[in-house]
Amino acid sequence: MPDKNRTFIFKVTHRRAYAMYTKVMVVDSQRLIREGISRLIDADSDFEVIATASNGREAVDVAREKCPDIVVIESQLPRLSGTEAVRQIREHCVATACVVISSMDSPSQVKQALTAGASGFVPKDAGAADLIEAICAVREGRSYLAPSLADQVVSALTAKTTEGQAGVSDLTVRQREVLQLIAEGFSTKEIARELGISLKTAQTHRANVMDRMGVHKASGLVRLAIREGLVAA
Template structure:
């Protein structure tokens, strides 16, 4: 039996170490690489071609949702499972829309994590029972309301929005993404126009509300 090859993506070193130890104690699971942000995860998926990526959502540089969307598009043989502390409908729906095959809470038991891994490695979707319960409850509560998600922004705009709210200047973003400062400023103007938000503080609040970044970053 071939081992399930796993890549860990989480910006907390101790969490990655704990997950690695836990996964390597499971039969037929091999951790092939670790990433501390979404951009690094994409590069490591290309290098190692893992079966499954265990992906955190809130990471610097590029968050887990954006990284998931790109991995799913560029590497169809690699499946993504989100590991998150959030069980509400908005987070889960964004993860599924990005192409994640599964969503497991960080307080899940070892048996559940192992079951999720085996299911997702075979191309079968998996949602934690607790997540399913919350998603249904949130959906019923919010039926008729509009969910605030950044889906009407392009991938590049979401990427630039995250870097902006993390405090990077237009010059730093341009250098990081290998584009001109003018292009960054054009994207920033378009983002503000699309969201009808015209100050950085408002962009930060929007990014936190939609899960693009977390308040403690």
Template structure:
């Protein structure tokens, strides 16, 4: 059984999500919360595998809710649900310790998949519609180590800066390269790693240790 903590500040949305999640085979909502402090209290009182958290609850007077939940239960996998959809926002969430991201425009199937993938230790990114693309997970990178080995030292440096949100011009200045050379490296990196968007590159950067994820 995958045990879920559901945190959203709208009671009606919590109720709807609870009924939906409880309809998934082998998944059950064991606690709910309407605020960050309630989420922390629920995490202390219940053993959970997944914390499904609305992004509106993340900022807290005592610090970011992701860090607070992980301090209570380091093993919990946090999935952030949000209307925001940008590579930089998703990168910040992953870097702050979130296991994955679900856009509110994602499908029911993607929600179920994200919960199962996160519980299995993978990092689902389900951004809904454009501009980033369909739901992806680390499962797509199971064969990635061989491709990682094909990256040159310079390409790893470029990948690290890309994953940290640097644009091509900033990377060029940092590495003393031309913008055209940086763009060439970026194209080669994406081709060698089999990626088509930044969300996938962030996964690879984490796997390579270029973008550490705080625990």
């Protein structure tokens, strides 16, 4: 006959209580870095990496599907720059905070990331603790900027833009996508295929970008894209 006074102990094997951790997505073009950051974040019981991506376009698509709380994203990505991906992710996922990591940490690069909607910016030569600190800060609704960048970036953010000088931010989303693909070496026909638009439309976007930016050769667009941080030099 069963003993009603016996105590049974059940071991719960769930990794974390669902509502207690923050969902994170990691985006980097290099697998080794992507996996390393993912493991670093997963080691903290307050966070869980639920998705990864290797390029900007994939990042936007996955973010729209998974709705992560935080996206840790490289600034220079193929197919769609990290800055543009942040802009589009923030448009579609208002509650998602973005932390940009970058090997290029000039004030103009940081300014572009923050203007696009990023809540944090961490140089790639920073320590693991800095990245975790940035993720914790944006989770709490705060912004994070590496101490080494703070003074320079504040000056850049408060500086006035030269009157009449056009920048990438003046372009439409589609025009920025076309600019990056041109800088990555895509032909107009390849751009049309990549973006799912007609050849004529791609040609029109290309011409409009060159006219708006005041350049007349593809080489000028490449230099512009490098200067604006859309692609690496």
